[in-house]
Structure formats: structure tokens, C-alpha cells
Amino acid sequence: KVEEQARAFGAEIIYDEVTSITRSGEVFVVKTSSNVFYAEAVILAVGKKPRKMKVPGEEELKSRGISYCTICDAPLFKNKVVALTGIGPQAEEGVLILKDVAKRVYWIYPSRNPGVKKETLNLILEKNNVILKPNSKIVRVLGDGRVEGIIVRNLVDGSEETLTVSGVFVELGYIADTGFLKGLVKLNRKGEIVVDKYGRTSHPGIFAAGDVTDIRFKQAVISAG
Structure with a gap:
């Protein structure tokens, strides 16, 4: 237009x-x-330009389940399981949107705290569909043509786990x-x-x-x- x-x-x-x-x-x-x-x-x-995760699978699955704009693409993942990586106000806004759209939201961030006020965090957690993953980062995106999962590494003990998700929202800021x-x-x-x-x-x-x-x-x- x-x-x-x-x-x-x-x-x-x-x-x-x-x-x-x-x-x-x-x-x-x-x-x-x-x-x-x-x-x-x-x-x-x-x-x-959105700041990228720079992990295997990101470029291949960009726009195939990986989004850099939660407010734009959240409606596409209604009642699905998704992950969001990021910290601070931008990630906070994304999680607040996703909690009312997605079935489950994994919020993955590299620090101990997500960088939001206690009142906001309580609001985010009230529906019991947001799972916090502190001290963690996504190290690989999995999928064949579409996002099917992610590998998340704990930055404290180095352990890794695989999560099944349909979408990954990257809210790491812009350059x-x-x-x-x-x-x-x-x-x-x-x-x-x-x-x-x-x-x-x-x-x-x-x-x-x-x-x-x-x-x-x-x-x-x-x-x-």
C-alpha cells in the first residue's frame, strides 16, 4: 500500500x-x-536490523518459524508452543503478547533475572503458561523446513536440553x-x-x-x- x-x-x-x-x-x-x-x-x-542469535539453524529457518518481531507474528502461533529469547523491556513486551496467544511460552535469557519489575513478572506468570529459563541460551534451532525444536544450554553447569517448539521469537534488540x-x-x-x-x-x-x-x-x- x-x-x-x-x-x-x-x-x-x-x-x-x-x-x-x-x-x-x-x-x-x-x-x-x-x-x-x-x-x-x-x-x-x-x-x-534485528540482532541475531548466530546459532546453527537460524539462517535456514528464518521466516520458517523464527521471528524477529513478536508483535507482528504472534497471531500466527495461536495455541502453539513457542520460545522467546531476550531480556529487558523488549523481551517483556513480547512475552506479555505471547502469553495470551500461545499454548506455552519458554522465556530463555542469559542472566539470573529477566530484567523486569516484580509486578510485571507476576502478571506474566499468572496464567501458568510461561516457563522461565534463566541463565540459559539457545545454541541450536532444529527443524526440517520449519522450526521443530531448540537446544538450550544452561550457562551455569553447561547442561543442554531439547525443547519441542513451533516458533522462536528473537528479541535481542536492534542494530x-x-x-x-x-x-x-x-x-x-x-x-x-x-x-x-x-x-x-x-x-x-x-x-x-x-x-x-x-x-x-x-x-x-x-x-x-
Whole structure:
């Protein structure tokens, strides 16, 4: 829908990877892997990449039971057994969603505590369908064409167990892939682009929108403006 609307208003959509942006006089030079473009202004809406588990089976089963967006894909696993790996607010939000959708949820995290308030943890555990797996991490995803299970390692004693699950939700945070912008616009310590309330960056003529910026609230649709 967004693409259709953009084309309707005259936008030309080109699928390519930007490798550098520089300024030459009054214009910006945008180099991609196969072309060069010139513009008087640039809007950066490159988003973020999910941080991956980097374990065997992850790449093969990505989008085949492995999800990096719980709020997007939770409804697909209604009444199924799933696992979520992650800690802190992002994982907390995911578990709160899954507990009301899935039959059972294994919450796997590498620390002793999941990093949430006691009141929130009590709310998560009230339905008795969330099983906590502290001091643990997923070391392998199992399945032939679809996720069928995971191998979980206890980080304290090194023991491993196999859990049968239909889905794995990875909530390990996101990475701002903005290395190519260093020295061009101001970035914060997370690599996010610093903007003002008008979306202006530190470099006149360059604007930014969406998850890649340092605004507090993140959601997929904010970069559509």
C-alpha cells in the first residue's frame, strides 16, 4: 500500500544499496552498489536490523518459524508452543503478547533475572503458561523446513536440553546499520541518527525518519511520513 501510494504521487522506487553519501557544492552525491545519484536533499529512513542469535539453524529457518518481531507474528502461533529469547523491556513486551496467544511460552535469557519489575513478572506468570529459563541460551534451532525444536544450554553447569517448539521469537534488540554515515551526520552511542523535532540531522539538507533516529518511540509506520 505504501509503495502504491508513493508511485501514485510520482516517486520512482529503485532497489539498491547505498554505500556512501557525500556533498559536492550544492548537491549530495549518493553512491550505490551500481549507480550514482545527485540530490538537493536526502531523507534517511534505513531502519534497523534485528540482532541475531548466530546459532546453527537460524539462517535456514528464518521466516520458517523464527521471528524477529513478536508483535507482528504472534497471531500466527495461536495455541502453539513457542520460545522467546531476550531480556529487558523488549523481551517483556513480547512475552506479555505471547502469553495470551500461545499454548506455552519458554522465556530463555542469559542472566539470573529477566530484567523486569516484580509486578510485571507476576502478571506474566499468572496464567501458568510461561516457563522461565534463566541463565540459559539457545545454541541450536532444529527443524526440517520449519522450526521443530531448540537446544538450550544452561550457562551455569553447561547442561543442554531439547525443547519441542513451533516458533522462536528473537528479541535481542536492534542494530542501527549507520556505519556509512559516520562523519556525515551526528550519531549517538547506539549508532542512531540524532534529529530535532523536524527530523533535521546535524548536516543541513539531510533529514532522517523512523527507527534509525534517536526518537524515544519506535514503530514501523513512523518513517512513512
